[in-house]
Amino acid sequence: MSEYEKIKKEKKEWEEKKLNKFLEKAPERKEEFKNSTGEVERVYTPQEDIEDKYVNEIGFPGQYPFTRGVYPTMYRGRLWTMRQYAGFGTAEESNKRYKYLLEQGQTGLSVAFDLPTQIGYDSDDEMSIGEVGKVGVAIDTLKDMEILFDGIPLEKVSTSMTINAPAAVLLAMYIAVAEKQGVSKEKLRGTIQNDILKEYIARGTYIYPPESSMRLITDIFEYCSDEVPKWNTISISGYHIREAGSDAVQEVAFTIADGIEYVKKAIEAGLDVDKFGRRLSFFFNAHNDLLEEVAKFRAARRIWAKVMKEKFDAKKEKSMRLRFHTQTGGSTLTAQQPDNNIVRVAIQTLAAVLGGTQSLHTNSRDEALSLPTEDSVRIALRTQQIVAHESGVTKTIDPLAGSHYVEKLTDEIEEQVWEYIDKIEELGGMTKAIEKGYVQKEIQDSAYDYQKEIENKERIVVGVNKYQIDKEPESDILKVNPKLREVQIDRIEKVKKKRDSKKVEQKLAELKNAAEGSDNLMPYIIDAVKEYATLGEICNTLRDVFGEYEESIVL
Amino acid sequence: MSDKKIRILIGKPGLDGHDRGAKYIARALKDAGYEVIYTGLRQTPQSIVNTAIQEDVDFVGLSLLSGAHNSLFPKIVELLKENDAEDIIVFGGGVIPEDDIPNLKKQGVEEIFTPGTPIKDVVDFIESKREKVGK
Amino acid sequence: MDIENKILEGSPRHLARAISMVENNSPQKEEIIDALYPKTGNALIIGVTGSPGSGKSTLVDKILKNELKKDQKIGVIAVDPSSPFSGGALLGDRIRMQKHSGNPNIFIRSMASRGHLGGISAATSDVTKLLDAAGYNLIIIETIGVGQTEVEIIELADIILLTMAPGMGDDIQAMKAGIMEIGDVFVVNKKDKDGADKVKKELDYVLDIKYHDNPENKNPIKMVSALNNEGIEELMNSVYNYINKLKKQGKWEDKRKTKIKKELKKIFSKKIHELMDIHINYTEKLDDWVKLLMNKEEKPYSLINKELKSFIKESEIL
Ligand SMILES: Nc1nc2c(ncn2[C@@H]2O[C@H](COP(=O)(O)OP(=O)(O)OP(=O)(O)O)[C@@H](O)[C@H]2O)c(=O)[nH]1
Numbered sequence A: 001m002s003e004y005e006k007i008k009k010e011k012k013e014w015e016e017k018k019l020n021k022f023l024e025k026a027p028e029r030k031e032e033f034k035n036s037t038g039e040v041e042r043v044y045t046p047q048e049d050i051e052d053k054y055v056n057e058i059g060f061p062g063q064y065p066f067t068r069g070v071y072p073t074m075y076r077g078r079l080w081t082m083r084q085y086a087g088f089g090t091a092e093e094s095n096k097r098y099k100y101l102l103e104q105g106q107t108g109l110s111v112a113f114d115l116p117t118q119i120g121y122d123s124d125d126e127m128s129i130g131e132v133g134k135v136g137v138a139i140d141t142l143k144d145m146e147i148l149f150d151g152i153p154l155e156k157v158s159t160s161m162t163i164n165a166p167a168a169v170l171l172a173m174y175i176a177v178a179e180k181q182g183v184s185k186e187k188l189r190g191t192i193q194n195d196i197l198k199e200y201i202a203r204g205t206y207i208y209p210p211e212s213s214m215r216l217i218t219d220i221f222e223y224c225s226d227e228v229p230k231w232n233t234i235s236i237s238g239y240h241i242r243e244a245g246s247d248a249v250q251e252v253a254f255t256i257a258d259g260i261e262y263v264k265k266a267i268e269a270g271l272d273v274d275k276f277g278r279r280l281s282f283f284f285n286a287h288n289d290l291l292e293e294v295a296k297f298r299a300a301r302r303i304w305a306k307v308m309k310e311k312f313d314a315k316k317e318k319s320m321r322l323r324f325h326t327q328t329g330g331s332t333l334t335a336q337q338p339d340n341n342i343v344r345v346a347i348q349t350l351a352a353v354l355g356g357t358q359s360l361h362t363n364s365r366d367e368a369l370s371l372p373t374e375d376s377v378r379i380a381l382r383t384q385q386i387v388a389h390e391s392g393v394t395k396t397i398d399p400l401a402g403s404h405y406v407e408k409l410t411d412e413i414e415e416q417v418w419e420y421i422d423k424i425e426e427l428g429g430m431t432k433a434i435e436k437g438y439v440q441k442e443i444q445d446s447a448y449d450y451q452k453e454i455e456n457k458e459r460i461v462v463g464v465n466k467y468q469i470d471k472e473p474e475s476d477i478l479k480v481n482p483k484l485r486e487v488q489i490d491r492i493e494k495v496k497k498k499r500d501s502k503k504v505e506q507k508l509a510e511l512k513n514a515a516e517g518s519d520n521l522m523p524y525i526i527d528a529v530k531e532y533a534t535l536g537e538i539c540n541t542l543r544d545v546f547g548e549y550e551e552s553i554v555l
Numbered sequence B: 001m002s003d004k005k006i007r008i009l010i011g012k013p014g015l016d017g018h019d020r021g022a023k024y025i026a027r028a029l030k031d032a033g034y035e036v037i038y039t040g041l042r043q044t045p046q047s048i049v050n051t052a053i054q055e056d057v058d059f060v061g062l063s064l065l066s067g068a069h070n071s072l073f074p075k076i077v078e079l080l081k082e083n084d085a086e087d088i089i090v091f092g093g094g095v096i097p098e099d100d101i102p103n104l105k106k107q108g109v110e111e112i113f114t115p116g117t118p119i120k121d122v123v124d125f126i127e128s129k130r131e132k133v134g135k
Numbered sequence C: 001m002d003i004e005n006k007i008l009e010g011s012p013r014h015l016a017r018a019i020s021m022v023e024n025n026s027p028q029k030e031e032i033i034d035a036l037y038p039k040t041g042n043a044l045i046i047g048v049t050g051s052p053g054s055g056k057s058t059l060v061d062k063i064l065k066n067e068l069k070k071d072q073k074i075g076v077i078a079v080d081p082s083s084p085f086s087g088g089a090l091l092g093d094r095i096r097m098q099k100h101s102g103n104p105n106i107f108i109r110s111m112a113s114r115g116h117l118g119g120i121s122a123a124t125s126d127v128t129k130l131l132d133a134a135g136y137n138l139i140i141i142e143t144i145g146v147g148q149t150e151v152e153i154i155e156l157a158d159i160i161l162l163t164m165a166p167g168m169g170d171d172i173q174a175m176k177a178g179i180m181e182i183g184d185v186f187v188v189n190k191k192d193k194d195g196a197d198k199v200k201k202e203l204d205y206v207l208d209i210k211y212h213d214n215p216e217n218k219n220p221i222k223m224v225s226a227l228n229n230e231g232i233e234e235l236m237n238s239v240y241n242y243i244n245k246l247k248k249q250g251k252w253e254d255k256r257k258t259k260i261k262k263e264l265k266k267i268f269s270k271k272i273h274e275l276m277d278i279h280i281n282y283t284e285k286l287d288d289w290v291k292l293l294m295n296k297e298e299k300p301y302s303l304i305n306k307e308l309k310s311f312i313k314e315s316e317i318l
């Protein structure tokens, strides 16, 4: 009898002799325990075929299929990058916050932009009323960007910018600022999010229709692989898909499917998969279901490696590595008893680290209410530091490997993700699936079910539907200056007066011309920002040529 | 034989694209028996008000997560007034700090639902106004 | 009452209010409709129908865009189904037209079917009169995504656009099933997608057979992509040509007469029904009657005839 069969037999006996008797006296709390893949078993035992598949499917860190991690030494070599997403109000205020964070030991910058910037409107646009500086910093012209990075040596920090539809414009401004600091493009390190597909699916800060957006993205890929070689040109994001209410399986499935679409488009545009492939990076969410999350990250790595190798015929291992940033789950934070969020974030941090993340943002306890205060941001950063230096989980690589449950769950997530990927391919790829509303509908149904479970108390959220308290403690909240829009408008006016309007017009006309043709748009955009053309002017020039995306809502 | 139904507009003013809450509320209010219209993203106060008037709704529920509520919610109340439609009841939800609530209410927003509010509370609120809206 | 005057003056607020009154069957309904009736009859009423998801709302959105260029005032009535369980409804058509909501020349109203079968709601007909009187010279009615029986729109619209799209089961089987009879102009939407040509071909084939002997009467078929705003101008041209043709053939008048006739019949039978109900009180008696029939103490026809006769005598109609 093989070991596996012995275990099976023993398990049966255990069930009959021990378990059933016990259950008669003391039934379990619920009929069924569930995770994203379906029902969770009572106990997991070794898998039957583990010996045949260990090397191919699980393997070793830094080696295909990267289930156990993308580098051979992982955190024994270098800890993850602790990168707190920050930015609010004016460029001056954000600049101050960045310097504070760098002093506190943070190792990378992460810039949040306000919504008008993200959607390509200047602060003086009518659409911007009420929104200027609210969820991030307002950037209208190169002037703002110069202030934002004033005194921060761009050759030393790596900067991540959460910007999508106008990613090309902000990257152009970053390059221009660096140039003024005397730092050449080749030295710049950082990431732009640049993931438009998930904007259509989940986040909503789109501008142009898919085809034109895809062109901008591939233009950036092409430009950077020659000119800004250390820049991560896209951060393919599942984070917002999860925030919109998807489950863990859908988060991975739709993110990978987005990734597939980008790679397809880049190859169609004539780029070499092994050249841009290594600059692709990912961005995931970390939720509270610790073990499921760890399995999710492991599955994601394995699937992406297979996608790149088998589907796109990548030859270099570097192109097959799924490197990812993680942010703890914003939607898991509660406005009730905000200090509880510190505990949630700690669990999520563990999930991300045990899952092998390359960088991490930990949310602050008060983020369900508003932008975080300096105090809360520090606790959030300390949480990472405690996990890094005190918990001991960084001593060995992928310590949960070999857990019967985690391995099984990793397999199950992978299997269900492939089913989604096949389905999306059947629909004609991700762009089509989005246009049809298929992806949105899947996410929305999950979100609805999740919310219903909370309403019915099938799912307990501490402090929200159980263990409530009557009087919520008062909390300190960061307020953004409501007069900020006026400050920005004032600055735009000044810049406009000073700049050479003739030149601006000329550069915008050239950009328009190029957009109508097929030239790479990056150099034109860089030229325009250097003349202090506003973000809105550049985006509107492209709006004239590309049109605007119309939301395909499914209810 | 009058057959009245409460009609509700769920609007998303401002620029944030997080419509999970708005869509959930729309669907849940439908399941609670109301006729619900949802505007979609990026609506100006004027277009929300025009919609509310054309659809002759009894309530306008606003969802906003970007923090722009202090300027946009009162603007909508004001425009309703200007258009002779101040009897339409406005309520709001989203990421809204406690501190801001009294001021919003003073400016005519009838109720604010903070994150985590069970849908039942929203339904109770609507039912408590049934008579007032004449249904 | 001055609500009528306000409507005639063009107040959207009062128009919207009146629509609710009509929809809610409120006591003022008949008075308002009758007061405004002399001002009706000027609008062209276009019905847009077709299977769920075939792109009706998107098409209406693009028609709005196109017709606005012609200085029209346009009213839209968009009907969505009420949930049979909760009685609630999520009225989703409007979202696709929402960018017009700032335009003073467009009035969009979503309506729930409220249990009415037939693809529109019971009040839709009266609501068109309100829009008509309020000066909307083009009225577009989007029906619920129809099956085969929900075709009440024929009694309401001057002309019907039947939308079809590839991948919606709008194949030859569905076409045979009778829904074809209601279309005036056929719209094959989503021409940007594979399979649109096939839908058009099959449609051609079916219509060719139908009009084998009088091919000049064959309905126009137009390919459009509502999403990409392609083919809309051509579609509208063919709509107006179709109308002109009907007018030349003298069928336009007939159509309108038939409409009025049907409407009168409907009001008449509804009134009779209500009247009977008031006098015979049959809703209340129904349970008793069921008992009688279950116990075989009564037979259906003789029971009803008896009840009717006693009513007629009592009211001294005879
Ligand atoms: N590819 C493509 N998609 C379209 C076109 N027209 C509409 N759609 C899409 O089809 C879906 C349904 O469109 P709607 O306009 O809501 O369809 P509808 O017939 O009004 O649907 P119901 O009112 O629910 O019956 C949406 O996702 C539209 O974006 C088109 O021309 N081409």
Ligand SMILES: [Mg+2]
Pocket (backbone or CB within 6 Å): C056, C057, C058, C092, C093, C142
């Ligand atoms: Mg529709």
